[in-house]
Amino acid sequence: MPVDLELAPKQKRAAGERCCEPVVYPDVQREQALRMAEVAKALGDPIRLQLVDVLRKHAGKVCVCELVPLFDIAQPTLSHHLKKLREAGIVDSERQGLWAYYYVIPDALEELSEWLS
Amino acid sequence: MPVDLELAPKQKRAAGERCCEPVVYPDVQREQALRMAEVAKALGDPIRLQLVDVLRKHAGKVCVCELVPLFDIAQPTLSHHLKKLREAGIVDSERQGLWAYYYVIPDALEELSEWLS
DNA sequence: GTATTACATCGACATACGTCAGTGTTATTG
DNA sequence: CAATAACACTGACGTATGTCGATGTAATAC
Numbered sequence A, B: 001m002p003v004d005l006e007l008a009p010k011q012k013r014a015a016g017e018r019c020c021e022p023v024v025y026p027d028v029q030r031e032q033a034l035r036m037a038e039v040a041k042a043l044g045d046p047i048r049l050q051l052v053d054v055l056r057k058h059a060g061k062v063c064v065c066e067l068v069p070l071f072d073i074a075q076p077t078l079s080h081h082l083k084k085l086r087e088a089g090i091v092d093s094e095r096q097g098l099w100a101y102y103y104v105i106p107d108a109l110e111e112l113s114e115w116l117s
Numbered sequence C: 001g002t003a004t005t006a007c008a009t010c011g012a013c014a015t016a017c018g019t020c021a022g023t024g025t026t027a028t029t030g
Numbered sequence D: 001c002a003a004t005a006a007c008a009c010t011g012a013c014g015t016a017t018g019t020c021g022a023t024g025t026a027a028t029a030c
Helices: A028-042 A046-057 A064-070 A075-087 A110-116 B028-042 B046-057 B064-070 B075-087 B110-116
Strands: A091-096 A099-104 B091-096 B099-104
Touching (some): A028 A110, A028 B028, A028 B046, A046 A064, A046 A091, A046 A099, A046 B028, A064 A075, A064 A099, A110 B110, B046 B064, B046 B091, B046 B099, B064 B099, B075 B091
Antiparallel strands (some): A091 A099
16 A cells, blocks of 8 residues: 655755655545545544444444443543534444444454554 | 463353453463553544545655645644554654655554454 | 855644543443 | 333533644764
């Protein structure tokens, strides 16, 4: 997942010259960076990261009522975090009666994971 | 990298009963989540993610003056992003005369990368 | 010395974020 | 029907963020 991009070689600067030439920016990578940054941003909160951890570990679907006591935050705050994860495309939910079951969307983390490795 | 944590099994709720028992929260995972979330947060901006991408690709050290023309932002803004990456422990820099050279700290992304995979 | 270059820091701004108490919505219980 | 439970949404709050122009700092060129 590299940027298709060549950097100008470094060299001693002559008098009154800029140190480097401008480089063309490839739009190819831009949208991918936007997608991955969105995922990373959603994981950039310790509670959300642990939420994803729990959901991934329990490969099935987990009831919100089981998540609430795991964290020292109010229920609306947890609901807010789950919404953020939903908006980032990392998790999805299913209603069953009174309960809401959350699960990690398969391969949602794959692009970022591969770029990181 | 799992959370050491057991979830209460789901079951039909009897009249007037809560749907699940409270669960003990393990502090073991907490600090790891804080570290990984800090890294993820730093990667949660498309420009910073691309900065890391460029620096990783060019395994050596890259002059700031080569990074500026790659992005459509002012130089102080880029400096700000580099500072964020430094504070997150992802990159470090070296001064050489007028130039500053940035590089990715080896293994800085490893913990998050392994957790994601 | 002065001028110029590379980069960081400062101050300001609008926006986004994490958090909560309160409220609303929907489904189940009795 | 009314009461209760699970969860989402609203509005408010202080704080953090991304951005820029202006300024500061240190090194090189003349």
